[in-house]
Amino acid sequence: MIPKHQNQAFLTGPGSLELRQLPMPEPGPGELLIRVDAATTCGTDVKVFRRGGHPTMLTLPAPFGHEVTGTVVRADAGAAQTEGDTVVVGNSAACGRCQPCRHKRENLCRDLVYLNGAFADYMLIPAVVAERSVHPRPPGLEPVIAALAEPLACAVHCLERSLAGWSGPPTEARALIIGCGPLGLMLTDLFRSVRTRVSVLDPHPHRLAVAETFGAAETHRGRAGEGDDLAEERFDFTVDATGSPAGWQRAVSCLAPGGVAALFGGCRPGATLKIDAERVHYQEQTLLGVYHYRPASFRAALDRLWSAPERYGRLIERELPLDRLTDALDLMISRRALKVAIRPHPD
Ligand SMILES: [Zn+2]
Numbered sequence: 001m002i003p004k005h006q007n008q009a010f011l012t013g014p015g016s017l018e019l020r021q022l023p024m025p026e027p028g029p030g031e032l033l034i035r036v037d038a039a040t041t042c043g044t045d046v047k048v049f050r051r052g053g054h055p056t057m058l059t060l061p062a063p064f065g066h067e068v069t070g071t072v073v074r075a076d077a078g079a080a081q082t083e084g085d086t087v088v089v090g091n092s093a094a095c096g097r098c099q100p101c102r103h104k105r106e107n108l109c110r111d112l113v114y115l116n117g118a119f120a121d122y123m124l125i126p127a128v129v130a131e132r133s134v135h136p137r138p139p140g141l142e143p144v145i146a147a148l149a150e151p152l153a154c155a156v157h158c159l160e161r162s163l164a165g166w167s168g169p170p171t172e173a174r175a176l177i178i179g180c181g182p183l184g185l186m187l188t189d190l191f192r193s194v195r196t197r198v199s200v201l202d203p204h205p206h207r208l209a210v211a212e213t214f215g216a217a218e219t220h221r222g223r224a225g226e227g228d229d230l231a232e233e234r235f236d237f238t239v240d241a242t243g244s245p246a247g248w249q250r251a252v253s254c255l256a257p258g259g260v261a262a263l264f265g266g267c268r269p270g271a272t273l274k275i276d277a278e279r280v281h282y283q284e285q286t287l288l289g290v291y292h293y294r295p296a297s298f299r300a301a302l303d304r305l306w307s308a309p310e311r312y313g314r315l316i317e318r319e320l321p322l323d324r325l326t327d328a329l330d331l332m333i334s335r336r337a338l339k340v341a342i343r344p345h346p347d
């Protein structure tokens, strides 16, 4: 039985969330209604929650949350999915026609549609998302782990961009991942999966310990902007997974000749980066902006989750009901949880 009303979290301002009771939406042409099985909190949520918005993803007041898996409970006859299907939903859909889309850079689509509203009992999936960004949940994959497909897709995209910029085999490269939040940990696993030797840098001992279980060969304790035992080292791949100018600066300054720096964490509007122009030129260094993911990266992410559910399960340090979403974000902010899974309908 589908109730007549449902609860949905709205971001209403910096640090302010509201759980609103709304009439249950009815799917229109090509649309789906899913029951949310799990939605995970993410660093982007924390950022958006604190800043009270996001330059491209949402304007306030806005439904909140974007990492989600659920079960289709109503489907328009025109949709590809039917009632009972278990699905993982990407948080954006590209047009498929513009120049970036034709060049397989769908993440840069000029008409990219974003989907927010995962922190809810139920979620209406617009037709364009249902058509392009809804994937079957791999059989047997726990919903709380399947919900990680979106951030992992971003990490997969980062690995693919980095490898494309590197001339030799990844087995002969060394990588430095700056920041061991969930994305830094995912990136550690992915670089290790292509047999690159991975070092990580993070100030939190717990996160460094988790990084070892994700395949880090070396862990270094410290903040990106401070001196530490890595200051003199150079890496073929560097990745900023902090989203801070200090992390970006470190990614650039630690780069070896011919190396590839992936500037992955999104910085505040107006943030700037200092570059040693002579070094970038004579050492042919590649500085890559990396943003979001492509549909192909999302599918690869689901495969990866399915092949290593236990490892990825370590990222989910708490599960909470929907009405404790603010507590979940507090756990993230105070670094007491890497990620929290919101389960609106606990078994
Ligand atoms: Zn996310």
Ligand SMILES: [Zn+2]
Residues within 6 Å of the ligand: 094, 095, 096, 097, 098, 099, 100, 101, 106, 108, 109, 110, 111, 112
């Ligand atoms: Zn497009």
